[in-house]
Amino acid sequence: MKFFHLIWCNLKRKKLRTSLTLLSIVVAFVLFGFLAAIQQALVGGVELAGADRLIVRQKVSIINLLPISYEARMDRIPGVDFATHQTWFGGIYQDPKNFFMQNPVEPEKFLKMHPEIVLPPEQEKAWLATWTGAIVGRRTANRFHWKIGDKVPIQSTIWTRPDGSRTWEFDIVGIYDGKDKGTDTTPLFFRYDYFDEARLYGKGQVGWYTIRIKDPSQAAEVAKRVDEEFENSPAETKTEPEGAFIQGWAKAIGNIVFIVAAILSAVFFTILLVTGNTMAQAVRERTGELGVLKAIGFTNAQIVSFVLAESCLLTVLGGALGLGLAWMMISRGDPTGGLLPMFFFPKRDLLIGLGLSVALGFVTGIFPALQAMRLRVADALRRM
Amino acid sequence: MNAQGNSTLVNVDGVEKVFHRGSEDIHVLADLHLQASVGEFLALMGPSGSGKTTLLNLIGGLDRPTKGAVTVAGERLDQLSDRRLAAWRARHVGFVFQLYNLMPVLTAERNVELPLLLTHLSKADRQKHVETALAVVGLSHRAKHYPRTLSGGEQQRVGIARGIVTDPTLLLCDEPTGDLDRKAGNEILDLLQALNREHGKTIIMVTHDPHASARASRTVYQDKGQLSNEPVK
Numbered sequence: 148m149k150f151f152h153l154i155w156c157n158l159k160r161k162k163l164r165t166s167l168t169l170l171s172i173v174v175a176f177v178l179f180g181f182l183a184a185i186q187q188a189l190v191g192g193v194e195l196a197g198a199d200r201l202i203v204r205q206k207v208s209i210i211n212l213l214p215i216s217y218e219a220r221m222d223r224i225p226g227v228d229f230a231t232h233q234t235w236f237g238g239i240y241q242d243p244k245n246f247f248m249q250n251p252v253e254p255e256k257f258l259k260m261h262p263e264i265v266l267p268p269e270q271e272k273a274w275l276a277t278w279t280g281a282i283v284g285r286r287t288a289n290r291f292h293w294k295i296g297d298k299v300p301i302q303s304t305i306w307t308r309p310d311g312s313r314t315w316e317f318d319i320v321g322i323y324d325g326k327d328k329g330t331d332t333t334p335l336f337f338r339y340d341y342f343d344e345a346r347l348y349g350k351g352q353v354g355w356y357t358i359r360i361k362d363p364s365q366a367a368e369v370a371k372r373v374d375e376e377f378e379n380s381p382a383e384t385k386t387e388p389e390g391a392f393i394q395g396w397a398k399a400i401g402n403i404v405f406i407v408a409a410i411l412s413a414v415f416f417t418i419l420l421v422t423g424n425t426m427a428q429a430v431r432e433r434t435g436e437l438g439v440l441k442a443i444g445f446t447n448a449q450i451v452s453f454v455l456a457e458s459c460l461l462t463v464l465g466g467a468l469g470l471g472l473a474w475m476m477i478s479r480g481d482p483t484g485g486l487l488p489m490f491f492f493p494k495r496d497l498l499i500g501l502g503l504s505v506a507l508g509f510v511t512g513i514f515p516a517l518q519a520m521r522l523r524v525a526d527a528l529r530r531m
Numbered sequence: 532m533n534a535q536g537n538s539t540l541v542n543v544d545g546v547e548k549v550f551h552r553g554s555e556d557i558h559v560l561a562d563l564h565l566q567a568s569v570g571e572f573l574a575l576m577g578p579s580g581s582g583k584t585t586l587l588n589l590i591g592g593l594d595r596p597t598k599g600a601v602t603v604a605g606e607r608l609d610q611l612s613d614r615r616l617a618a619w620r621a622r623h624v625g626f627v628f629q630l631y632n633l634m635p636v637l638t639a640e641r642n643v644e645l646p647l648l649l650t651h652l653s654k655a656d657r658q659k660h661v662e663t664a665l666a667v668v669g670l671s672h673r674a675k676h677y678p679r680t681l682s683g684g685e686q687q688r689v690g691i692a693r694g695i696v697t698d699p700t701l702l703l704c705d706e707p708t709g710d711l712d713r714k715a716g717n718e719i720l721d722l723l724q725a726l727n728r729e730h731g732k733t734i735i736m737v738t739h740d741p742h743a744s745a746r747a748s749r750t751v752y753q754d755k756g757q758l759s760n761e762p763v764k
Contacts, residue, residue, distance in 0.1 A: 153648070160635075435632065440645070443620065443649075444621020445621075524593040524594070
């Protein structure tokens with residue numbers, strides 16, 4: 148710590164240059180934060196997917212429906228604990244920009260299938276007792292200031308009622324939370340029996356099934372058995388683990404991980420050059436002073452440590468500021484108004500960011516540090 | 532060359548120093564012998580390029596001889612590793628440079644404190660030592676000032692305070708008045724003389740100024756890599 152003052156003073160020596168370098172590091176880490184949050188929003192669900200859950204969809208496309216009769220047949224397949232279904236409702240609330248997911252489900256089985264959804268028992272009871280009841284996630288409830296007892300009209304883009312209207316009215320009977328931060332608390336779920344009775348067409352058909360299997364290590368075998376069960380039927384199935392299913396959705400947008408990695412690599416390579424140049428210049432300008440330090444007894448190891456500490460201080464400061472700023476901005480929520488429901492800055496990525504800032508400091512500082520170490524004292528003093 | 536018969540502090544024995552510039556070998560020092568005693572104020576005089584600073588660097592452990600032995604305070608400097616040599620310098624030598632060589636980003640007191648950062652002294656003890664050193668050079672009132680706000684003479688005083696703050700065995704001064712006007716130069720020489728006489732500090736000073744060398748207790752003359760007791764004609 149007694150050397151900190153010296154390191155800090157050296158960093159402040161060229162205030163404009165240090166500030167500009169710091170600013171570029173801050174911007175890079177803000178970008179890092181945002182890309183991490185976007186990646187989390189698009190593919191984060193893969194990590195949170197239940198290892199014991201399979202998704203069964205129509206083999207041709209997910210937009211093709213499956214018969215409700217499949218549920219009982221799936222329950223009988225060896226290795227299957229139970230199955231339940233969901234259907235894409237595709238509704239909007241008041242304005243097309245107010246997009247969020249709404250699906251009809253079987254309440255009891257749905258909640259049993261998804262223990263990550265935390266709903267108070269009395270609200271669950273109310274849901275089972277209310278024909279038009281719906282439960283909504285905390286984020287959406289907060290977003291639209293909904294509370295229990297509210298009647299909310301949702302305009303479906305797909306499903307028509309017998310009277311030709313596409314407006315469906317639901318009673319909010321419960322507001323659920325997520326078991327952890329990664330749980331998406333934007334969807335609204337309502338009763339399938341109400342939906343099936345009130346829709347004009349598609350009765351007795353569902354969007355996809357979720358299966359709970361008894362032994363996660365048998366996932367591949369069970370998936371194969373499910374698909375074999377419905378082979379050569381009018382609605383053949385494609386069964387895959389929930390993680391792969393979510394990944395498939397994300398891949399439809401593009402290889403997110405690759406795009407994010409490519410952008411970040413370009414940004415950090417540029418920052419590497421900017422910071423490296425700053426440190427190289429800083430050391431070059433200080434050749435004489437480094438000679439003085441060596442003359443009064445500072446060892447080569449100490450000189451290397453000084454230069455490395457200086458570059459690390461610069462990048463860690465910039466990194467911390469950038470990550471902090473990103474954290475604050477991301478905490479304000481999904482900037483797309485509903486397209487990225489799980490938009491948050493994962494702690495893991497925050498730690499990776501901090502580690503990256505230290506690594507950046509080390510890489511940018513090591514060559515100037517070695518250059519400083521190799522200086523011969525007598526030569527350095529002549530350049531004062 | 533030990534004229535005073537006191538215990539020897541510095542012993543330069545048969546030293547040769549060759550610099551390589553491209554394919555050319557430049558012989559700066561050749562079979563050079565020098566002794567300096569404890570408490571001596573020795574002036575090294577000679578024209579530019581005579582190797583005075585090179586000799587001072589060898590005595591201060593800043594450079595190594597091509598051949599021969601340099602023994603200071605009982606330690607063979609030419610045989611020490613870089614790490615041990617650095618530790619030896621921190622313990623035994625204070626340097627005063629012609630251009631002061633202060634850190635522009637540090638105040639006078641923080642500049643003086645630099646060598647103490649290599650000791651195990653507490654912050655409070657370091658501060659005490661700094662105050663004492665600045666008092667010795669008469670600059671207590673300028674402790675919080677940055678070098679750019681000090682005159683050349685004051686900066687050199689800070690340089691001297693930095694050189695003596697650890698109470699080193701030996702003070703090596705390379706043209707300490709070379710960048711100062713006569714008045715400021717005299718004040719610095721007065722200070723060095725006082726350090727030698729009143730505090731018993733052993734000083735070796737490189738200069739080409741006869742006025743400065745006159746303040747030393749002994750002067751040796753260097754030319755073409757050799758030493759003599761008589762001025763070079």
